[in-house]
Amino acid sequence: MIPHGLSLPSPCYNLPMKVVHRDKVAAENPGGDSRGVTLRWLITQGDGASRFFMRLFEIEPGGYTPLHSHPWEHEVFVVSGLGEVRGEGRSFPLGPGDAVYVEEGETHQFRNAGGSPFVFLCVVPSHAAG
Ligand code: MN
Numbered sequence: 001m002i003p004h005g006l007s008l009p010s011p012c013y014n015l016p017m018k019v020v021h022r023d024k025v026a027a028e029n030p031g032g033d034s035r036g037v038t039l040r041w042l043i044t045q046g047d048g049a050s051r052f053f054m055r056l057f058e059i060e061p062g063g064y065t066p067l068h069s070h071p072w073e074h075e076v077f078v079v080s081g082l083g084e085v086r087g088e089g090r091s092f093p094l095g096p097g098d099a100v101y102v103e104e105g106e107t108h109q110f111r112n113a114g115g116s117p118f119v120f121l122c123v124v125p126s127h128a129a130g
Contacts, residue, residue, distance in 0.1 A: 016047075016048040018043075018047050018048065020042060020043065020047065022040055022042065022056055025040040025041065025042055025056075026040065027039070027040055027058075028040070028041075030065060030066070032065075032066035032068065033066045033067070034063070034064060034065050034066050035060075035062065035063045035064055036059055036060030036061075036062060036063025036064075036112070037057060037058070037059050037060075037063055037064070037065055038057070038058045039055055039056070039057055040055065040056040041053060041054075041055055042054045042055060042056050042121075044126075045126065049126065050126060051125065051126050052123050052124070052125060052126060053123070053124050053125075053126055053128070054121060054122075054123050055121065055122045055123070055124065056079075056119070056120075056121055056122075057110065057119070057120050057121075057122055058117050058118070058119050059081075059083065059110065059111070059112040059117065059118040059119075060112060060117060061112050061114065061115050061116065061117075062112060063111070063112050063118075064109060064110065064111040064112070065109055065110045065111075066109065067086065067107060067108070067109040068107065068108070068109070069105055069106060069107045069108065070104070070105075070128070071104050071105060072104050072124060072125050072127065072128040073101065073102060073103055073104045073124075073125070074100070074101070074102040074108070074122050074123070074124060075099070075100070075101055075102075075122070075123040075124075076099065076100040076101075076102070076110075076120050076121065076122045076123075077098075077099050077100075077120060077121045078094050078095060078096050078097065078098045078099075078100075078118075078119070078120045079096065079119040079120055079121060080096050080116070080117065080118075080119045081095075081096070081112065081114050081116050081117050081118035081119055082094070082095050082112070082113045082114030082116075082118060083095075083110055083111055083112050083113050083114070083118035083120070084110070084111050084113045085100055085102070085108060085109070085110050085111075086108065086109045086110075086111065087102075087106060087107055087108055088106075088107050093113065094110075094113075094118075094120075
């Protein structure tokens with residue numbers, strides 16, 4: 001909100017701030033050994049991002065992402081639903097408000113553990129492929 005009477009120089013409006021709604025982003029299937037998972041790349045290089053990309057995952061009841069590992073980290077925030085993240089020999093229950101850090105090289109899998117969609121954001125470095 002610009003206070004009344006204050007004008008900003010026009011270059012301010014050329015900065016690349018961007019708003020995108022999830023419903024405008026195509027849903028993809030992550031493939032691999034996954035079930036009931038949709039993935040939306042909310043913010044990527046196409047939006048001007050150079051270091052981090054933001055993804056939205058939705059896992060149906062009974063669904064799961066592949067059990068996998070890769071040389072980049074994940075930072076996850078649970079939006080809604082109940083789930084769990086499994087690692088090597090351990091797992092943690094997840095619910096709305098929980099944040100998860102998965103270290104690079106760490107085996108991980110996200111699973112829906114409830115009866116409604118399990119929805120979470122996952123931020124990855126821009127060099128990540130999945
Ligand atoms: Mn991963």
